[in-house]
Amino acid sequence: MKVKYYLLAAAMCSLLSALLVSCKKNSADTSAMITSVPTISPTKLGLYEADSSIYKQLYIAVPKIGTQTVNQYLLFDTGSGGMVIDAHEVLPATMISTSGFNFTGDSTVVNGITITSQKSSISYGADNSTTETVYGNLAYAAITVGDHDGTITIKRVPFLLYYKGVDNSGKIEATGAFDIFGVDSEYDVVFSNGAYVSSPFSYFDPGTGLTRGFKMAALGTGNFSNAGNYVAGVLSVGLTDNDLTSAGFTMHTLSAYQNYGYPVIIPSSFTYGSKSVTAAYTVFDTGTEPYNYLEDPTATKNITLLPTGTSLSVLTGSNFNYGFTTTASDYLSYVEKTSYSGTDVSIVSLEYFLNNEYLLNYTGHQLGLKNN
The missing domain is CATH 2.40.70 (Cathepsin D, subunit A; domain 1)
Structure with a gap:
């Protein structure tokens, strides 16, 4: 959800049984001792x-x-x-x-x-x-x-x-x-x-x-309905070493702010049409829909809805690139003058999540983004 002031499901948990083979007391042969460490998904x-x-x-x-x-x-x-x-x-x-x-x-x-x-x-x-x-x-x-x-x-x-x-x-x-x-x-x-x-x-x-x-996981576009369709397995709670190192996510280190923890605000730049904003901050937000909000301190108007067919791209400080083009009903985007909106944090809306993946590491304070 676009926050002005800065400010379900199938549970799966498999446990492999541990094989404990012990040798007799005082035996010098330790090669027979085998321990299988339980694995949790x-x-x-x-x-x-x-x-x-x-x-x-x-x-x-x-x-x-x-x-x-x-x-x-x-x-x-x-x-x-x-x-x-x-x-x-x-x-x-x-x-x-x-x-x-x-x-x-x-x-x-x-x-x-x-x-x-x-x-x-x-x-x-x-x-x-x-x-x-x-x-x-x-x-x-x-x-x-x-x-x-x-x-x-x-x-x-x-x-x-x-x-x-x-x-x-x-x-x-x-x-x-x-x-x-x-x-x-x-x-x-x-x-x-x-x-x-x-x-x-x-x-x-x-x-x-x-x-x-x-x-x-990427949501896709085929499961949304007025009544609300339940889609299993969208979230994986608990991250593996592979998720953090080898799953193709571009990782962003989050900064700590006093009294705010580690917000998912990442340094970025963005372009819309022929204009670029080189010093920006961005949040990828499932709670904001249907509009993206791009905060431009030099915008000529307080708020402008970009016309259909406008190309936009967001480039994060870790070189993750997300690009899209506005249509009559999708990827709708406002440009706001920061002095009007009261924030310098741009918002990428839920539509990012339709075709791309997202990861948040609470222990290591990292945000992962992945193009599909």
């Missing part, structure tokens, strides 16, 4: 691929939060970090008001969800004129992710449990309008006690021999 999770007219969105199933079955479908978002969910979907209505939660003390536990007194907000939007904000509290719970072919459980995940979401004019948004499963390695929000909210996947232990992170 990445966990496969699916996504729901939905569209309406020119809009496409991805959703991931979260059937359980705390001890309560909730059967929620959250927007799968590579452009923000952390789970954000509406309290009206998981708490009794008597606990919620437009100004906060009704409890006393530092925290309370409801249905296995620990709700703290730590408050904050997160703002989303394409530019200064479209900002929408959620207000909530730091909460913790075990969550179950996935459905159909299997699930995974992630223990004690910090997230923002929000009691109110408003648009730029202050109008209260519909229940669940900002339910987001953000997998970016940034901290979407840092609370006054030092706690922060980041990707739920970053808290998942994938098993011995695997690195914390995930990779995402």
Whole structure:
């Protein structure tokens, strides 16, 4: 999701049995001792691929939060970090008001969800004129992710449990309008006690021999529907050595920012038509659709929708190149003047993910991009 302020699934886990052959006590012959190390495979999770007219969105199933079955479908978002969910979907209505939660003390536990007194907000939007904000509290719970072919459980995940979401004019948004499963390695929000909210996947232990992170297969174009088609195996949670070194990804080292973690913002340059912007930053974002947003400090207008047939390319600092051409219904792209938009971070929308792959390494703070 384009964040203005800088700011499911088949579970597979195969374990090979260990063969332990021991020799008798005091034997000098150690050649007979053979140990086979267990091998664990990445966990496969699916996504729901939905569209309406020119809009496409991805959703991931979260059937359980705390001890309560909730059967929620959250927007799968590579452009923000952390789970954000509406309290009206998981708490009794008597606990919620437009100004906060009704409890006393530092925290309370409801249905296995620990709700703290730590408050904050997160703002989303394409530019200064479209900002929408959620207000909530730091909460913790075990969550179950996935459905159909299997699930995974992630223990004690910090997230923002929000009691109110408003648009730029202050109008209260519909229940669940900002339910987001953000997998970016940034901290979407840092609370006054030092706690922060980041990707739920970053808290998942994938098993011995695997690195914390995930990779995402190219989505293709044939599975999107208005009802939302479940597509198995889109995500592989847990990265192998091969994923990190030999799978063809162009790797980008992410930089740390105080109070923001390791955002998936990478140095880049881009061209559109005959114009080039040589010093830029870019996010590849499943949560932004159907438009790309290119931030140009020297643009002649505040915001311009590029005409059909315009060629664009983004070149990252690690020499990954992504090129496309606008059509009447696909790869729609705005150019914004940075003084108008309030950000210098350009956004490549979900359409990148239709034909290309994506990888995020939480342990090594790396982002991988791969042309298919």
